Amino acid sequence: MSTTPSRDELDADEATLVAVWRQARADPRALPALRELAERQWRRIDAAHGAPAWPGRDALAALAFALLAAAAIQLPQWFGLSPEGADVFYARNLGLFVLPVLAGLFLWLRGGPATSAVVLVPAFLAAAAVANLPPFVRDGDFVPLTALHLPIALWWAVGIAHAGGRWRDIAARMDFVRWSGELFILYVLIALGGMVFAALMMGLFHAIGIDLGDFFARWLLPSCAAGAMIVAAWLAETRQGGIGRVAPLLARVFTPLFTLLLLAFLVATIASGQGLRFDRDLIVVVDVLLLVVLGLVLYALSARDPEAPVGAFERLQWPLVASALLVDLLVLSVLLLRVAEFGLTPNRVAALGLNLVLLANLLGSAWLYLRLLRGRLAVAALERWQMRYLPVYSAWAAVVVVVFPLAFPAT
Numbered sequence: 218m219s220t221t222p223s224r225d226e227l228d229a230d231e232a233t234l235v236a237v238w239r240q241a242r243a244d245p246r247a248l249p250a251l252r253e254l255a256e257r258q259w260r261r262i263d264a265a266h267g268a269p270a271w272p273g274r275d276a277l278a279a280l281a282f283a284l285l286a287a288a289a290i291q292l293p294q295w296f297g298l299s300p301e302g303a304d305v306f307y308a309r310n311l312g313l314f315v316l317p318v319l320a321g322l323f324l325w326l327r328g329g330p331a332t333s334a335v336v337l338v339p340a341f342l343a344a345a346a347v348a349n350l351p352p353f354v355r356d357g358d359f360v361p362l363t364a365l366h367l368p369i370a371l372w373w374a375v376g377i378a379h380a381g382g383r384w385r386d387i388a389a390r391m392d393f394v395r396w397s398g399e400l401f402i403l404y405v406l407i408a409l410g411g412m413v414f415a416a417l418m419m420g421l422f423h424a425i426g427i428d429l430g431d432f433f434a435r436w437l438l439p440s441c442a443a444g445a446m447i448v449a450a451w452l453a454e455t456r457q458g459g460i461g462r463v464a465p466l467l468a469r470v471f472t473p474l475f476t477l478l479l480l481a482f483l484v485a486t487i488a489s490g491q492g493l494r495f496d497r498d499l500i501v502v503v504d505v506l507l508l509v510v511l512g513l514v515l516y517a518l519s520a521r522d523p524e525a526p527v528g529a530f531e532r533l534q535w536p537l538v539a540s541a542l543l544v545d546l547l548v549l550s551v552l553l554l555r556v557a558e559f560g561l562t563p564n565r566v567a568a569l570g571l572n573l574v575l576l577a578n579l580l581g582s583a584w585l586y587l588r589l590l591r592g593r594l595a596v597a598a599l600e601r602w603q604m605r606y607l608p609v610y611s612a613w614a615a616v617v618v619v620v621f622p623l624a625f626p627a628t
Contacts, residue, residue, distance in 0.1 A: 275325075278322070278325055278326070279322060279448065279450075279451035280448075282318050282319075282321060282322040282447050283444040283445075283447035283448050283451075285321075285447075286314065286444050286446065286447050287441070287444035288440070289315075289318060289443065290314040290315070290440060290442075290443040291436065292314075293306055293307070294435065294436075305360055308360055308361070308363070309348045309349065309354070309360060309363050309364060309367070310348050310349065311364060311368065312344075312367050312371050313341065313344060313367075314443055315446050315447070316341075316371045316372070316374065316375055317337075317341045318443075318447060319375050319378075319446065319447060319450055320337055320374055320375050320378040321378075322378075322450065322451070323375070323378035323379045323381070324337075326454070327378070327379070327380075327381030330382045332382070333377055333378060333381075333382055336374075337377060337378060340371070340374050341371070341374065344367060344370070344371055344618075347363075347367075348363060348618075352622060353618070353622045353623075354622075358562065358564050359621065359622055362564070362567055362617055362621060363618050366567070366614035366615075367614070367618050369610060369611060369614035370611050370612075370614035370615040371611075372611060373607075373608055373611040376390070376607075379392075379393050379396060387597075387600060387601050387604045387605075391519045391600060392519070394515050394518075394519040394607075395519040396450075396453050398468075398512070398516035398519070398520070399453035400449050402467070403449040403453050404446060404449040407445045407448065407449055408442075408445065411441055415437070415438070419433060468516050468517040468520060469517070471513060472517060472530070472533055472534060472537055473533055475510050475513060476533065476536050476537040476540060479510070479537070479540035479541055479543075479544055480536075482503075483540065483544060483547075486547070495548070495551045497564070500548060500551060500552070500568060501568075503544060504548065504571060504572065504575075506544075507541055507545055507572075507575055511541070511575065511578065511579075513537075514537065514538060514582065514603070515603055517534065518599065518603055527589060527590065527596070531586070531590065531596075532590060534586060535586040535587065535590060538579060538583045538586055539583050541579055542576070542579040542580065542583050545572055545575050545576050545579055546576070549572050549573070549576065552565060552568055556569065562625075563621050563625050567621070571613065574609055574610060574613050577606075577609075578606050581602055582599070582602070582603070585598060
């Protein structure tokens with residue numbers, strides 16, 4: 218008897234797509250993993266019918282957006298920005314050269330509702346005004362504060378474009394977190410390859426008496442860095458190169474390492490008698506460490522199989538969160554003492570607000586992880602807590618960029 222399906226029957230790949238659709242309706246939390254499975258099935262069907270596995274139209278669009286970002290970052294030089302003012306200008310506007318292009322790429326790929334563009338375009342225009350117009354443009358501490366916080370405030374806009382009109386869905390936010398982690402890994406890999414390429418290029422031309430230092434610093438490096446962000450975003454979105462399999466493995470490797478690092482830091486701080494005598498540089502390093510740990514927790518959740526039972530990895534994440542919570546309380550104590558002794562400054566208030574935002578997240582996460590390990594909570598509740606808390610970081614970053622220049626008097 219022939220096993221070939223008749224014209225009215227489904228073959229194996231088509232039946233899989235129907236099953237994926239039904240399971241997604243039954244369990245929306247599994248939607249990201251099911252979407253990836255469906256994409257693989259569609260590629261198999263396309264290949265079976267002679268269609269190219271690489272989606273050429275979207276790939277060309279991604280290349281065009283990468284070239285747009287590479288050109289956009291050169292606009293200030295094309296319009297005669299002096300080298301003396303370039304550093305400050307680029308610091309304040311760096312996110313505005315790449316993030317609007319990245320959001321535009323996903324509006325193209327997703328074909329999301331027109332309301333997304335209606336929200337995003339005014340948001341980017343407002344960010345450009347805040348970064349460049351009085352009374353928000355201030356020297357001193359406000360330049361690095363804007364440079365650090367404006368991209369964070371605008372990352373939610375990229376998330377809205379990436380979600381394609383589903384930003385309110387927990388599954389869409391989980392997918393965005395997963396994509397962000399894969400984007401970071403791919404961008405680092407591309408940057409490392411670019412460094413090797415640049416070193417070889419400069420070495421070759423230097424050997425024949427041509428100095429490419431100025432060309433590299435002013436033209437090649439900024440444009441390649443901006444364009445590479447778009448390329449990495451496209452590759453992460455299409456899961457090219459197996460990064461979707463490597464990234465969860467990295468999360469499992471680094472979770473115990475960062476747990477040991479935080480515990481060792483707490484023990485060393487107590488044993489050394491350092492106590493609450495942290496300087497500003499150490500506070501910055503510790504805050505970066507806490508943000509990395511939080512990102513690790515977020516990505517581990519987003520890469521987790523929704524159907525998998527609670528296991529050893531979740532039991533290892535609780536001490537990671539608990540140790541991060543203790544370190545954050547230590548930093549908050551240091552910051553409060555510095556404010557009491559030296560008064561309020563933009564940097565101190567920004568650091569204090571960030572650590573309070575981290576404290577609320579870590580407290581909630583530690584409590585939910587504890588209930589999860591005791592079998593009193595489903596993993597979905599922890600996922601909802603983390604995903605619903607994401608906009609808080611962008612909101613605080615927006616407060617730093619918009620409110621701080623108005624709240625602190627000129628010095």
